[in-house]
Structures are given as structure tokens and as C-alpha cells.
Amino acid sequence: MSKNAPGRRRAGTQHATAKPTEPPREWTGWKWIVILLLLGAVVGFGATKVAPKVQEWFARAEPAPEPEPPLGPQPRSDGQAPAGMVWIPGGTYTMGTRDPNPHFADAPEHEVEVGGFWLDETEVSNAQFAEFVKATGYVTIAEQKPTLESIRAGLPPGAPDPDPAILVPGSLVFTPPPGPVPNHHSFWWKWVPGADWKHPEGPESDIKDRMDHPVVHVAWGDATAYAKWAGKRLPTEAEWEFAARGGLTGKKYAWGDEEPAEGGKWRCNIFQGEFPYKNSLADGYLRTAPVKAFPHNGYGLYGVSGNVWEWCSDWYTPDYYKISPRP
Ligand SMILES: [Ca+2]
Numbered sequence: 001m002s003k004n005a006p007g008r009r010r011a012g013t014q015h016a017t018a019k020p021t022e023p024p025r026e027w028t029g030w031k032w033i034v035i036l037l038l039l040g041a042v043v044g045f046g047a048t049k050v051a052p053k054v055q056e057w058f059a060r061a062e063p064a065p066e067p068e069p070p071l072g073p074q075p076r077s078d079g080q081a082p083a084g085m086v087w088i089p090g091g092t093y094t095m096g097t098r099d100p101n102p103h104f105a106d107a108p109e110h111e112v113e114v115g116g117f118w119l120d121e122t123e124v125s126n127a128q129f130a131e132f133v134k135a136t137g138y139v140t141i142a143e144q145k146p147t148l149e150s151i152r153a154g155l156p157p158g159a160p161d162p163d164p165a166i167l168v169p170g171s172l173v174f175t176p177p178p179g180p181v182p183n184h185h186s187f188w189w190k191w192v193p194g195a196d197w198k199h200p201e202g203p204e205s206d207i208k209d210r211m212d213h214p215v216v217h218v219a220w221g222d223a224t225a226y227a228k229w230a231g232k233r234l235p236t237e238a239e240w241e242f243a244a245r246g247g248l249t250g251k252k253y254a255w256g257d258e259e260p261a262e263g264g265k266w267r268c269n270i271f272q273g274e275f276p277y278k279n280s281l282a283d284g285y286l287r288t289a290p291v292k293a294f295p296h297n298g299y300g301l302y303g304v305s306g307n308v309w310e311w312c313s314d315w316y317t318p319d320y321y322k323i324s325p326r327p
Pocket residue numbers: 269270271272281283284285286287
């Protein structure tokens with residue numbers, strides 16, 4: 001998330017972290033929230049696309065509203081960065097990729113302008129999310145029993161109702177199959193009753209040794225609630241991608257054009273080995289990694305590639321890049 005921004009403000013969460021003696025500050029905050037869902041493997045390197053796909057999968061998340069128009073540039077009231085946040089200067093950049101890989105929904109490339117803003121330097125950690133829950137009593141969507149009505153709302157017309165016995169709190173957990181499977185996510189994501197942010201792999205698991213890891217099993221509505229509590233907001237996808245690029249232009253990854261393990265050292269936490277059944281752990285992490293486990297990008301942001309998927313404020317459709325507004 002971020003705080004004051006000389007830039008433009010979009011979804012609104014302003015406020016709050018200013019000291020009483022200081023002039024009011026805008027917290028355009030956003031947190032890039034991270035949010036994450038899934039543990040594990042992770043997707044992607046490309047500084048590009050992560051968030052949208054998550055939305056596709058988390059049908060139970062509430063729909064995203066249109067982001068508010070950004071604010072015009074504003075001067076910072078002081079030179080101090082809000083705790084745990086970095087200043088992203090904003091500017092015009094080429095969003096998306098020319099990569100023909102049909103896996104990516106971030107084509108075609110197009111020019112986008114974003115204003116400056118503050119952004120959390122890391123994904124939201126379990127420790128940070130725990131503070132939020134302690135302060136508010138918030139219960140995440142994964143911890144709530146789904147209603148038949150909510151399930152029906154996400155099903156195509158004529159689809160049969162699910163067995164009421166499976167309408168229990170839970171979430172999707174990356175569950176490696178015993179061997180090779182067709183390339184479809186249904187072979188490695190498993191519905192696990194009792195899986196939630198405090199129990200990432202199910203009821204028998206916990207996060208005691210993962211408080212500095214990003215929180216997972218957080219739906220869009222949960223991420224939005226956290227951001228609001230923190231006096232911030234989710235970034236738009238355009239803002240997020242601008243930030244993830246770290247000031248580089250036309251590079252394949254957040255760190256440049258080198259491959260993720262070029263030179264013998266991994267630059268992010270992703271899956272190595274034979275996906276999805278045999279993880280070689282070459283980067284040292286089977287599931288999530290601490291939020292600062294790998295080097296930061298040019299803006300000082302950690303974890304913009306790999307580790308977990310992160311939420312943005314925007315709606316997602318596979319062809320959004322073809323129709324999104326131009327500056
Ligand atoms: Ca890994």
C-alpha cells in the first residue's frame with residue numbers, strides 16, 4: 001500500500017497515517033496487496049500478470065468496482081516515506097507484452113499513464129494480516145461457510161447444485177499429483193475443507209513459522225478490507241505493473257532480461273522441476289518464501305515476481321488489454 005502520493009489517486013483510501021501535527025496527507029495507499037492465494041508455486045515471473053488470473057479462480061470474491069479516477073500530481077508534504085512503503089514516481093509506460101504465448105492475457109502492448117503513489121515494499125505478510133484480524137475480528141471468505149446461493153451465482157445456467165456436504169469453509173490448495181498430468185489446473189488445485197490463511201495446507205497446518213511469509217487464501221474482498229483498514233487501497237493493474245517493472249523499460253522481467261536462474265542464482269520463488277508433480281526446490285522454497293527472501297527491484301519492491309499472486313483493484317477479463325482505456 002502506499003501513502004501519500006503526488007500522483008493521482010484512484011480507489012480511495014486516503015488518509016490516515018499522518019501524525020496529528022502534520023498537514024493532512026493522502027494515503028493513496030494501496031497495498032499491493034498481495035494477496036495471495038495460493039501458495040505455492042507460482043507463477044510467474046513476468047512482471048506482468050499475475051493478479052488477474054487469481055480473480056478468475058476465486059469466484060467467491062466479490063466483484064471489483066471501477067477504480068476511482070486518479071488524482072493529479074501533488075507534492076509530498078515531507079521527504080519521509082511511510083513505514084514499509086516506497087514511492088513509485090509514475091509516468092507513461094508500455095504495459096503488457098508482445099510475447100505470443102497464449103498463456104498470457106497481457107497483450108497487446110499499449111501505452112498507459114499512471115500517477116505517482118506509495119506502495120508497500122513487500123507482499124502483505126501473515127504478521128501484518130494477523131494484526132488486522134486482531135484489531136477488527138475480520139473473518140475471511142475462506143473461513144465462512146459458502147451458501148448455496150453464492151455457489152449458484154457462479155455456475156452456468158442449468159448446472160446442477162453441488163452436494164450440500166461440500167458447502168463448508170475451505171479453499172484451494174496446490175496439491176501435486178503423483179505423476180505427470182494433462183496441462184490443466186484442475187489436476188493440481190484441490191478444494192480442501194478447513195484451508196484458510198491460518199491453515200494454508202488445511203486444518204493440520206499452521207503459519208507459526210511463516211509469519212514473515214505473504215498471507216495466502218485471501219480473496220479480493222478480504223484484500224480490500226485489509227487495505228481499507230490499513231488506510232490504503234489495492235493498486236490498479238496498471239499501477240502494479242508500472243511498479244513491478246522497477247523503472248526498467250521493455251524488459252522481460254522485473255530485474256531485466258536475464259532468465260530467473262541465469263548465473264546460477266535464483267531471482268524469485270517459483271516452481272522448478274517437473275510441474276506439477278516433482279519440485280526440485282532449486283530456489284529453496286516448496287511453497288511460499290519470506291517476503292524479503294529475494295532481491296528487490298529498481299524501486300525497492302520485493303516479491304513482484306513469483307512467490308504468490310497478488311490482487312489488484314480492477315475487473316479482469318482475458319481480453320481487457322484490447323479494450324482498456326488509453327491515456
Ligand atoms: Ca520454489
